[in-house]
Amino acid sequence: MSEGFGKGCHLHLIDGSAFIFRAYHALPPLTRKSDGLPVGAVAGFCNMLWKYVSDEHGSAAPTHAAVIFDHSSKTFRNEIYDLYKANRPEPPEDLRPQFPLTRDATRAFNIACIEIEGYEADDIIATLSCQAREAGGSATIISSDKDLMQLVGDGVDMLDPIKGKLIGPEEVREKFGVGPDRVVDVQALAGDSVDNVPGAPGIGIKTAAQLINDYGDLDTLLARAAEIKQPKRRQTLIDHADQIRISKRLVELDCKTPLDFTLQSLEVRDPDAETLLGFLTEMEFRTLTTRVADRLGAEAPAVTAAPASEAPAAPDQPQFDSASYQTVRDIETLDQWIAAIRETGHVAIDTETTGLDDMRADPVGICLATAPGTACYIPFGHVEGEAGDGLFATAPSLAPDQLTQDQVLSALKPVLEDPSILKIGQNLKYDWKILARQGIRMAPLADTMLMSYALNAGTHNHGMDELAERYLGHKCIPIKELIGSGKSQITFAQVPIDKATPYAAEDADVTLRLWQHFAPMMPVEKVSTVYETLERPMVPVLADMEMAGIRVDGGHLGRMSNAFAQKMAQLEDEIHELAGEKFNVGSPKQLGEILFGKLGMEGGKQGKTGAYSTSADVLEDLAVSHDLPARVLDWRQISKLKSTYTDALQGHVNPDTGRVHTSYSIAGAQTGRLASTEPNLQNIPVRSEEGRRIREAFVATEGYRLVSLDYSQIELRILAHVADIPALKQAFRDGIDIHAMTASQMFNVPVEGMDPMIRRQAKAINFGVIYGISGFGLSRNLRIPRAEAQDFINTYFERFPEIRAYMDKTVEDAKRDGFVTTLFGRRINTPGINQSGPAAGGARRAAINAPIQGAAADIIRRAMIRMPAAIRDLPARMLLQVHDELVFEVEESAVDDLIAAARQVMEGAAEPAIKLSVPLIVDAGAGMNWAEAH
Template identity: 45%
Template sequence: MSEKHSPFILVDGSSYLFRAYHVPQLQRMTNSEGMMTGAVFGVINMLKSLINEYQPSHMAVVFDAKGKTFRNDLYADYKANRPPMPEDLRQQIEPIHQIVKAMGLPLLVVDGVEADDVIGTLAKQACAEGRETVISTGDKDMAQLVSDNVTLINTMDKNNPITDYDRVIEKFGVKPDQIIDYLALVGDKVDNIPGVNKCGPKTAVKWLNEYGSLQGVMENADKVGGKIGEYLREALEQLPLSYELATIKLDCELEFEPKELTLKEPELAELKDLYGKMEFRRWLTEVLKEGGEEVAEGEDEAEESAIDRSKYETILSQDALDAWIEKLQQAELFAFDTETTSLNYMEADLVGMSFALDNGEAAYLPVAHSYMGAPKQLDRDDVLKQMKSLLESEDIKKVGQNLKYDMSVLARYDITLGGIEFDTMLESYCLNSVASRHDMDSLSLKYLNHATIKFEEIAGKGKNQLTFDQIELEKAAPYAAEDADITMKLHQKIWGDLKKEEGPAQVFQHIEMPLLRILSKVERNGVLVNGTLLLEKSRQFEQRLKELESEAFDLAGKEFNLSSPKQLQAILFEELELPIIKKTPKGQPSTAEEVLQELALDYPLPKLILEHRGLSKLKSTYTDKLPRMINPETKRVHTSYHQAIAATGRLSSTEPNLQNIPIKSPEGRSIRTAFIASEGCKVLAADYSQIELRIMAHLSQDKGLLKAFEEGVDVHAATAAEVFDVALDDVSANQRRDAKAINFGLIYGMSAFGLAKQIDADRNTAQDYINTYFARYPGVEAYMDNTREKAADKGYVETLYGRRLYLPEIHSKNGMRRKAAERTAINAPMQGSAADIIKLAMIEVDKWLKDQPGITMIMQVHDELVFEVEEQYLDLAKKKIPELMEGVAELSVPLIAEVDVGDNWDEAH
């Protein structure tokens, strides 16, 4: 693009910054030192794309300066509602500035004004020179700058990225020269621009279309009827201020003109250092090559992993399938993925399969695309018959991304996927569970600097989204083949890093990968649920909710929506004048659960609200929803277990979430009575007893704790005896309860303040209990101190089995974040080791079950395994299962698994 036609590009760097920070795939992106890098990557990636598209000769990247601006002088409360910038974002600003300057791009940060004002001034100057200007931003306020020579581009809005004069009218309902009027009327809660109370966009547009301008609206305020008219007249005095605050300044005193803002040659040495520190491998490789440097072994991985879709093939003939089967049989490892009609593995129909080799070759094999005009495809049943031995072979190794899903889908077609050697999701998770999300899109961005084809791009969004069988092959094939190709390239990169770390590699190979197959089995086994019983409970809950509402209305003296925080604020703190315990970031009285719990100690209405909330959640989440989740074919509920979510290694589950069924309330426990066994069977639950406290005893080697567990005494009663200085036999129920809170609270890093709230004591008393505890159990305190030191030194902690949890904020300048990281450091080895032990138990129990009929593993919840057992095998199961569970770990104290049996889960727990 010649300079004559090249537009002047102005980038709203502050808009870029926040947009990048909130991209989910980038939010947990770090380098190996734990430094957050996602926003840096996002901003620079957007700049590179913009430059590539426009090839500008003149350009500026503009950021807000620190400190107040002239608008704060106009209005002291301007932007007062904005929460402070997150520390992990603030730390990324300077690296962004450094990279922008090293790229040769003009970087502008002007004190006393906002980035908008600098951009507005430069756009006006450029227009005066007759130069076309493009402003890259996501800020709606910039629409006031649009003219014949100025357009906006929002690269995040793929449907309508360009905002020109006509688009402003289409989008806002007013012309660009009315945008300031519009903004003044509507106001802005984020920037704290007052506006007119209750005046939304439709009302503002109506007024401006009728009266032409803000001045016209103000002059005709008496003609506006109703409550909104009253609000308008109340706002007349402050509307000129709102107008001034919303106006982008076009006459900033700048030390440069548009013609001076030219792109310069990049500083390659500086970029090399910065990309190296951020660990942006592909960009580092590009810089090294551009500088004529030799690329060291390993540094060219990103270049090697560049995606080449010309190597992708769509398999539509038998000859092509035969050729690919031969390739796959000869490969040391191939990537495998399925495409289906649903994310629900129990309902998903197979639409196609994709494969990739380590040389970049990939193929998509469609077998069930059914849209009008779809080309003839190979028959699904025939294809699966031909591929069964290949897919089931343990000798032919496969890699996938979340292969558990693919395994479950193939099981519907009587194929047991074998040779499952690697899973990139689990590789990433074991390498660093907190560095990023572990979905393919996020991993591709992080490790390959490649933005994958998104499903929404080929299938659409919302209610009109297509299922995969409805997508044209021209779109579906590249998407599916890319999935397999990316998987192979991710494996090549991540496994290279993971196998260098002995502990995490062991966890991956000996815990997570074997567990993948077991979880697929447990999910498909499902659990029998009595839907009729749950619906009856729903009716009971509904009746109780109505009673609670009625009682709440009586206490409040009026009817209100118990689920509305705003109405609740008004009732509790304005009308009943209850004490304000805590405020929201916007300065409103908080109605959060912990606030209501504190108020409930002294006031009846908060107590009713809490009961209403809990019961309402039970009803909507379980008693209403579970009956609808019963599979019509199996008559069972099938959850999905997730291995790569919880940073500590614990499993989580969704659809339904089995981990969070409350057991403290009778209503919560009653839900477990609906989890039943088949006729002739019982539910057996095996639960590790106080496993985290036992791990604490093992890790700390505290003599008092070791002795208590060795002698088999009640450890909470033993702690109570020590802390309250009473004989073991004289410990009261309340003392034991408080001691239990101390035991568990301290291993979670609870402070004296937190403990005081937990046991309903004052802070000094709680601190005395903690001091006494540490005096009686000095080994625990020493373990905690040593763990903090090691975490600060290494940046991570490990479980007994080598699972690693990185702590990126262990050196944070923010005291609260640093303390939180220290608490995590203390707890993670215990919680993570407990997670490893229950997973190892599942692996051992599954080995035994392969040759043992009549016993089926149906659930894993926290430290508990749940089985459905034919009555004739109950005695065997009660003996063998705890024996296997207790034998998976050698601790300095006995590892105990307690077993119970019942007709339902509640009875067995």
């Protein structure tokens, strides 16, 4: 539709989404002084629009113009290929509320603002460009996006807004090696890791251009692929022809996007001074407001707050005042809070409950904060009264003057699930689960605990009380003041509402202030990507896993407890015989007297009390030469398995679900590894017979199977990549037994017919070196003399000098910087690395290991975050994460489909961020129980 648009008309099409992200990443984080609203991207966007409006443009001046934005919904390309753009991280949480403001800014500048659901901005730009050309006019696309270069040609060019450089056919040919009419063919072959367009594996832009120039176009190339002389390239094109054709459909822009407006409606209009200045004033952009007012000949409105460009990263905040917090007791007041949330676009939230177990605790109230000092508590489950004893006792009843739980949750559900409103919390996974059990799935999320973790892992803890004191100078009300402790402790439901409000509302107020403090720091400290891609998205993923739980066979555990008791008794008999007398094996004092007093073993160290140390390290040293300490280690292992698992697990079965629900700590280990607690399911020994038998107690529901997918030697593969070890990389590419290959290189023995003991020694060194193992440590692991163990390590470094070079450089970097980083940018602090003495050795070993273990943790996190979408259509759910392993429960009929889908996600989890030089391999198994599956 081009009525009124024809020869002599010139259309400018501004890539609005590119302007936004350019503004966001090019400028420091800015906040509006009055309320702390993030406005940095809006400020940059407005400056870019003002520069555009102010420019004369010469002979290329537009008669028509529009700013084109991407809509948030999926497009038709997702129907062609469901993984299209699947790897793109969610936008930063401080950018989200700025998206609608950039649309408001465009309209304030009196420029047409266009976005269409189901279509990308590029498709709208393509359609408008084609319409302008067909109508006899011309178009200039203001963007540097390579995907838009396929549109360049007669009547259509591009302008790079940053370089101020026009892009015509020759510039396109310089970039792609082909003319604009063949850009799509080249992109289809080369693919695009950013948008997850698969393309042809191993073919880049240069090779793709050469092939297209040789054969003319993509269809001809694929039809004649068998003629290509290079075997690998020929086979790639034959094997992946369908994938390449799909890729072309993904990269080819749609010039037929349905539009409900005409080109003529995009006619250039001067800004309305009152409207534009009103918007800029509202945003508190003082400098730009003055500049625009001068240019338009208008009086600049007063901007009372400091301009965004001058505002501090964290706005000045009012003093904490518990008396200012409001108790919400009626629906009208609650509605007012909900309206305030919708106006601000964010809310800090915290739930108050009857206990710490988020699978069994009941909610009793919700606290909200919309601005520093503006917070409330909404009680609905508080009780009062409990009179009499024994038969005459009366149950407590709901306290008066509070809304019902249904009223509160029904009113809050729409706003808590609204994707345009940011929900801010501290340790938000707990609150997410409490509300999810009530049918509310909060999104999107910001977690101040995880922001602190991304910024300061390893330097301090990330609990709210500590963060409040450290960063806000505020000491929070202790919970013990309300509920007491010990036998007299009450639940929060029993706390009088007037006392509950200051405590509860303070939690939300503190959380909001912490968010305002941390958010501007994230990009400055270069941790935004880590937080956005590895931390924040884990909250709902882990919450769903924890809520799913896993079924446990209590009868099997009971039988194992009995068997362990018998095994412990047998070991005690052996230990007593070796000692020559009976004693309490569980008593460190009595054991020390036997080992060092009676038997005179070397290495005994007495503490201040005069007792000998019998720690695991001490016993492992002795076990190299003596049977008695070796048997004690075995006894302790069985005792620990019995007390920690076969006895304790039975008490962790949730009576409501009949399943065990572990809890994962996201912000625990410095390296990014998840920690499992209540119960800990990550430390069950996998290589011992006893550990495997414990895993047999974890069973699938009838009609289902447990499926385990486990990365094969992922840390060694990462080591091979980061240390650039040719021998190891080639072995992994060739699928060779890495431990046998290492043994062969170290000891000059053939792989075939190798003594298993030699392979075991190589395996211990391969895994040990990742942790900076010493001859002392290897001696313990293999129970061989220390000198022999050190010889093994020396030989290892002679064969693989790249590992020594990596270790030395990592330690050097850690000493200089105070931290190391993973492949994905996670910063791991290394306190103590520059100290002297025994502590320095541990810090050095930790620094060597951290980038490797951290990268492995990052990779499985990336896989977990992508997994729900990948298995959404399967009758399956993810239950457990155990270091490098994921455990699923799936219907019997879908086991193979689940394995295929999950393996694809896991093996490709590093990409597109990192292209590893070795393949990631995932082993899979299925069975009625975890042991069978693993």
